[in-house]
Amino acid sequence: MPQHFASDNYAGVCPEAFSALVAANAGHAMAYGDDEWTRRVSDRMRAIFETDCDVYFVFNGTAANSLALASLCQSYHSVICHELAHVITDECGAPEFFSNGAKLLPALGEFGKLNPGEVARLVEKRTDIHYPKPKVVTLTQATELGTLYRPEEIAAICAQARHYGLRVHMDGARFANAVASLGVSPADITWRAGVDVLCFGGTKMGLPVGEAVVFFDRRLSEDFAYRCKQAGQLASKMRFLAAPWLGMLEEGAWLRHAAHANAMAQRLSQGLADLPGLRLVAPTEANGVFVDVPDAVAAELRRRGWRFYNFIGGAARFMCSWDIEAETVDALLDDLRSLCVAG
Numbered sequence: 001m002p003q004h005f006a007s008d009n010y011a012g013v014c015p016e017a018f019s020a021l022v023a024a025n026a027g028h029a030m031a032y033g034d035d036e037w038t039r040r041v042s043d044r045m046r047a048i049f050e051t052d053c054d055v056y057f058v059f060n061g062t063a064a065n066s067l068a069l070a071s072l073c074q075s076y077h078s079v080i081c082h083e084l085a086h087v088i089t090d091e092c093g094a095p096e097f098f099s100n101g102a103k104l105l106p107a108l109g110e111f112g113k114l115n116p117g118e119v120a121r122l123v124e125k126r127t128d129i130h131y132p133k134p135k136v137v138t139l140t141q142a143t144e145l146g147t148l149y150r151p152e153e154i155a156a157i158c159a160q161a162r163h164y165g166l167r168v169h170m171d172g173a174r175f176a177n178a179v180a181s182l183g184v185s186p187a188d189i190t191w192r193a194g195v196d197v198l199c200f201g202g203t204k205m206g207l208p209v210g211e212a213v214v215f216f217d218r219r220l221s222e223d224f225a226y227r228c229k230q231a232g233q234l235a236s237k238m239r240f241l242a243a244p245w246l247g248m249l250e251e252g253a254w255l256r257h258a259a260h261a262n263a264m265a266q267r268l269s270q271g272l273a274d275l276p277g278l279r280l281v282a283p284t285e286a287n288g289v290f291v292d293v294p295d296a297v298a299a300e301l302r303r304r305g306w307r308f309y310n311f312i313g314g315a316a317r318f319m320c321s322w323d324i325e326a327e328t329v330d331a332l333l334d335d336l337r338s339l340c341v342a343g
């Protein structure tokens, strides 16, 4: 199948992750995470985050987010998230299910981003016994609209959360794209800014499967291993979840691939900026381009074989994966140009 922009998940496994996976297949190893690969990649994470964090590996992002959120609250609590957040729009109620009923409270905010004022509004809206008590704020970095929180924006939201006694979770399905684009250290947009737990996305950045749940406040990870096991998320041959991470993180491949994906999104975004009839709905800051495309143009693009999603709200979403080629971006731009200019 040719390259597409529908999802970063259409792409395959990057070579660095793949060779680490093959290397991990040499003979026997201990099961359930007691192996050398899992230990090495956990140590590598502690080096990258410059802190003594606790690291767990699960199969996908829905499990990572739901189990992490469940560990931050009780069933009678609520979780403040942006109204477009994956946890509320795309996880089939898993956060509510795994927390035994904690409620997600949708917040407003431009370009997919939460802000301290919205946190305050939702906390103060109700303080009576009949309303689920807000206990967690969850941020997505990069956001569902391909935008980014700057370190100071995260710090301000975390400070507001602390003020009200709330914990902070970060959905980092595209964390690599955020780090590469902002050019910051991973610590600066997580624990140093006040984030308690990060779901660090592996799949979209080029692993075969798997996400890491990184606890910066280690008291919060008490019994997390049991939670994973009960949810069917404890990999028996854990080394095959862990080893690809090592290939990705050891020599900086994760940031190289993410920077490439971001650059391709910039190329697309700039290329379509002055085409008549098209309008970006959010600034392009990571690896996704969100653009209002006239229905007839979108239909004709699809007829020509391009695959892309209509994001919530209707804009066309073009995701650039780690391996998307400049030629693919240019071919899409050629088609857009011919359709838009032809009117």
Ligand SMILES: *Cc1c(COP(=O)(O)O)cnc(C)c1O
Pocket (backbone or CB within 6 Å): 060, 061, 062, 063, 065, 086, 087, 140, 143, 144, 171, 173, 174, 203, 204
């Ligand atoms: C893709 C994605 C996830 C993870 O989804 P799974 O399909 O469960 O792995 C989580 N959050 C965001 C913002 C995503 O884009």
